[in-house]
Amino acid sequence: MPSDRTRNNRSSRNSSREQVRFDKRAYYIRNAGRYSLPGRFLFPPHYHDAIEVIATPGGVGGSVTAGGREIALTDAHFVAVPPDMIHSFDLRCEQERPFLLLQMDLEWAVHALGVFTGAEQIVKDGLARLVNIRGPRAATLYRSMIRLSTYGQTPNAPHYSSSIEAAARDFEIMAAVLGAIASSTKGHAPPREAQPLKDAIDFIEKNATEGVSLDRVAAACTWSKFHLCREFKARTGWTIRDYCNHARIGRAQALFDQGETNVSAVAYACGFSDPSHFAKVFGRYAGIRPKKYALKRGGKALAR
Secondary structure, eight states: OOOSGGGGGOEEESOOOOOBOOOOOSTTEEEEEEEEEEEEEEEEEEOOSEEEEEEEOTTOEEEEEETTEEEEOOSOEEEEEOTTOOEEEEEEEEEEEEEEEEEEEHHHHHHHHHHHHSOHHHHHHHHTSBEEEESHHHHHHHHHHHHHHTTTOSTTSOOOSSHHHHHHHHHHHHHHHHHHHHHOSOOBOOOOOOHHHHHHHHHHHHHGGGOOOHHHHHHHHTSOHHHHHHHHHHHHSOOHHHHHHHHHHHHHHHHHHTTOOOHHHHHHHTTOSOHHHHHHHHHHHHSSOHHHHHHHTTSOOOOO
């Protein structure tokens, strides 16, 4: 089971965002990050074995696609995606707006809530739904999570003096999130994701730099090309071509971030046979030409 491998392949357009991670001090919080717009923030289709929560304030547009359902972001939103569900994010905002992403271990969450409620199976069933809370309640949850995520990061704020205080802060975040999910009266529990879709995602991620073709992806997931294209689009909102290109551009961004400055070398390393075509695709997905991207990372691109 992959652990959110595609998370490293995000891209953005015209975004001056700065990711701020707050410490993971508790094993039940696997990953937690506060990200800052303006611009566009794009996470391609992915899946993992944790509960993933995205909390956005009002003013952030775009959509969350999960389990074949598209949620348009038109207000403050709190979206909880259950484990094993394929999902993606496409967030857009013209002004400075932070949003939060959080991953939590399902088994620990079920056990923790089950201890307090005495109904572990009921809790587990409740957490296996796609939950979308919007409006004032979502705004309250967002403000609470922002407050906890920034605790100790401002000059006048107190700092943790022990790991016990840190764990208490993380537990407070978890309690707010799980309480919202478990108490929600509405939820979407689609059928279990088809394994061939996951196989397709895994194959593309593993072989993205080798010039993945539709024939190879279809063979890897044992579906016909037609059925694969139809189901992939229906469940993720992405085409196979877009996903393959995004994965390759994600690899290119990682190489530039690591200090590579030769644009042609990066193009070839990411499975492109023509650097000019690579530059066009990079610009379309990253919102910036590769030479400028390399320069922004502190290197002098040697476009050849």
